[in-house]
Amino acid sequence: AQTVTQSQPEMSVQEAETVTLSCTYDTSENNYYLFWYKQPPSRQMILVIRQEAYKQQNATENRFSVNFQKAAKSFSLKISDSQLGDTAMYFCAFVLGSGTYKYIFGTGTRLKVLA
Amino acid sequence: DTGVSQDPRHKITKRGQNVTFRCDPISEHNRLYWYRQTLGQGPEFLTYFQNEAQLEKSRLLSDRFSAERPKGSFSTLEIQRTEQGDSAMYLCASRRLAGHTDTQYFGPGTRLTVL
Numbered sequence: 369a370q371t372v373t374q375s376q377p378e379m380s381v382q383e384a385e386t387v388t389l390s391c392t393y394d395t396s397e398n399n400y401y402l403f404w405y406k407q408p409p410s411r412q413m414i415l416v417i418r419q420e421a422y423k424q425q426n427a428t429e430n431r432f433s434v435n436f437q438k439a440a441k442s443f444s445l446k447i448s449d450s451q452l453g454d455t456a457m458y459f460c461a462f463v464l465g466s467g468t469y470k471y472i473f474g475t476g477t478r479l480k481v482l483a
Numbered sequence: 484d485t486g487v488s489q490d491p492r493h494k495i496t497k498r499g500q501n502v503t504f505r506c507d508p509i510s511e512h513n514r515l516y517w518y519r520q521t522l523g524q525g526p527e528f529l530t531y532f533q534n535e536a537q538l539e540k541s542r543l544l545s546d547r548f549s550a551e552r553p554k555g556s557f558s559t560l561e562i563q564r565t566e567q568g569d570s571a572m573y574l575c576a577s578r579r580l581a582g583h584t585d586t587q588y589f590g591p592g593t594r595l596t597v598l
Contacts, residue, residue, distance in 0.1 A: 372525075401585040412487075413526075413574070413589040459525050463585055468539045469578065470516065471587060473525030 370395045372462050374474035381450045382482050388435075389445045389477045391460030398422075399465035402436070404445045407476075408456040416458070419443065421465075450481045485509065487590035489575050495596045496565055503561045504593045508577030515558050516587060517550060519543065520572040529573075532558060565597045 371394045381387035393402070404416040419427045419436050426434050431448045447454055460474040488507045496502050508515050513534050518526035529548070531539045534555035544550075547565075552558040562569055572594050576587040 374525075403586070405589075412591040415586060415588075418586060461525075465585065468531045469514070469585055469587075470528040470531060470539070471518070471526070471576075473527070475523065475525050 370397075370400075370462055370464070370472050372460055372472050372474040374460055374477050376477045377475070378478045378480070380480040380482055381447075383450055383452060385450055386446060386448045387450055387479065389447075389458050389460075389479065391443045391445070391474055393441050393443065393460070393462050395441070395462065395464075397464055401463050401465060402434075402443045403461040403463070403471075404432070404434070404443075405459045405461060405473075406454075406456045407459065408453075413459070417445065447479075452481050452483060455479060455481045487575055487577055487588055489573075489590040489593050491593055492591060493594050493596075495598065497598050498565060498567060500565055501561065501563045502565060502595065503559055504573055504575075504595075506558045506560070506575030506590060507556075508558070508575070509579070509588055512577035512579050512588070513555060514578045514580070515552060516576045516578075517558070517560055518574040518576065520574055520592070521570075526574050529560075562595075565595075567597045570595055570597045 400421045402419045405413045407413045435444045457476045461471045490505045515532040517529040520526040532552040547563045550560045572592045574592045575590045578587045
């Protein structure tokens with residue numbers, strides 16, 4: 369069975385600074401995808417960034433980038449130039465590239481950006 | 484895309500009552516998922532539909548839970564004889580058939596409180 373672990377329940381960062389959120393996962397499969405989702409307070413989950421396991425190149429989306437270490441089964445999210453609007457719960461998710469494509473989520477990291 | 488919508492956004496009920504939630508996926512998405520999110524946890528998979536067919540159910544989905552997706556459009560999730568342990572956020576997500584088929588788009592959720 370696949371598992372996802374987020375070991376940082378809470379983090380804070382000063383506005384304009386850089387922060388890295390950690391995620392590790394466990395699987396014996398090779399075909400899978402990894403995601404970071406953002407869940408602002410009382411608002412719906414929004415996709416932040418997506419990584420295909422077969423791609424060695426790390427995904428980037430504006431201020432968001434990942435460090436994907438397949439051998440180590442690590443998938444961290446780096447947020448550069450943090451903004452107050454980045455304050456949210458961040459969930460790491462794993463999905464196999466076949467079957468139902470159901471997500472397996474970590475327990476989340478609550479990020480607070482300080483003014 | 485108009486986004487995934489869920490109704491109601493909040494539901495308070497007494498133990499033993501039945502409740503029903505509705506999810507309207509993005510119109511061209513033929514795959515629909517239900518997840519449950521309890522406080523301090525990431526969402527957990529409940530069930531999955533491809534068109535009108537329910538293809539997988541989690542062990543979390545006890546006999547008191549039933550989900551339907553008539554005509555492959557909107558979906559309903561019913562909980563009979565609610566218990567306090569059913570209190571959670573119920574999330575619906577959908578994904579498309581083409582393009583990034585691994586990516587799910589989430590609704591705002593229905594927060595259920597069982598007194």
